[in-house]
Amino acid sequence: MKYEFIYILLMINVLAYVMMWIDKRAAIQKKSRISEKTLFIFAIVGGSLGIWLGTRVPLFHKAAKSKFTIGIPFLILVQSCFIFYYFSYK
Numbered sequence: 001m002k003y004e005f006i007y008i009l010l011m012i013n014v015l016a017y018v019m020m021w022i023d024k025r026a027a028i029q030k031k032s033r034i035s036e037k038t039l040f041i042f043a044i045v046g047g048s049l050g051i052w053l054g055t056r057v058p059l060f061h062k063a064a065k066s067k068f069t070i071g072i073p074f075l076i077l078v079q080s081c082f083i084f085y086y087f088s089y090k
Helices: 002-028 036-056 066-089
Strands: none
Touching (some): 002 036, 036 066
8 A cells, every 4th residue: 555655646746747847838838827726736735746846957947936945845844744654653
């Protein structure tokens, strides 16, 4: 069960990173964008690392917004604590 959890988190994070890439590309092309609400929903359900990577490597998408520079690392910290608890006490 633990391995399935890791695979699901990995898939969510890859999808979150791809969503950041798609949104960055849409911003450059001045096309329809993915809402910040949708990006945060993906971050909350486990894709915070993928969203954070999208703000850093190599996209630098939404890197100037405090919601993403403070909020996403905070979510990573909280989710890391939950994951540590899950794997330590199960």
